[in-house]
Amino acid sequence: GAVVSQHPSRVICKSGTSVKIECRSLDFQATTMFWYRQFPKQSLMLMATSNEGSKATYEQGVEKDKFLINHASLTLSTLTVTSAHPEDSSFYICSASRDRSTDTQYFGPGTRLTVL
Amino acid sequence: LAKTTQPISMDSYEGQEVNITCSHNNIATNDYITWYQQFPSQGPRFIIQGYKTKVTNEVASLFIPADRKSSTLSLPRVSLSDTAVYYCLVGDLNSGTYKYIFGTGTRLKVLA
Secondary structure (H helix, E strand, C coil), X not given: CCCXXXXXXXXXXXXXXXXXXXXXXXXXXXXEEEEEEECCCCCCEEEEEEECCCCCEECCXXXXXXXEEEEEECCEEEEEECCCCXXXXXXXXXXXXXXXXXXXXXXXXXXXXXXX | CCCCECCXXXXXXXXXXXXXXXXXXXXCCCCCEEEEEECCCCCCEEEEEECCEEEECCCCEEEECCCCCEEEEEECCCCHHHCEXXXXXXXXXXXXXXXXXXXXXXXXXXXX
């Protein structure tokens, strides 16, 4: 149990276009989902926290108008990178939490975004 | 700032036991300690979680002293495939929702 999927696994796009990444909890309902970004050889950096049916909470320095997060159901959250630029190229990882009391997060496999 | 501190890297040989210690001096009463493993270009994989004393599962053991200011992940008889980055995390309760602040992790290299 506790499987999280992401789609697509990798995407290449042109500068200025928007890209949507989906995160799904396959066998549990996720009260909270998280989005991270990871640059090569670096640690994961939390971008935002989202609870189903409410607005996402963004970390300091993350532009909420550029990284749109929608958490429409207990099993699906989406991250849209709007007007992507080469500096947005990164590895994007989502995670889902089903148990608030123990805070365990289960991570998706990640999405490699390359902006040309 | 990350709430945890770990050695940046460790080397070991196949078949040895590896112990990775993490410091979390400011751990809160409600915090659990969770360890993840990450391979390149993959999402972190849950290894083990504990609150106090000792926890053991099929892949690892977690030792937590009484003051909970540190924890040690123990990997028995490592193999080459255990080469990865290992993260120690404690939840950061924020407005009723825990979140993780990742530190550098420990890059474990298992040698033949």
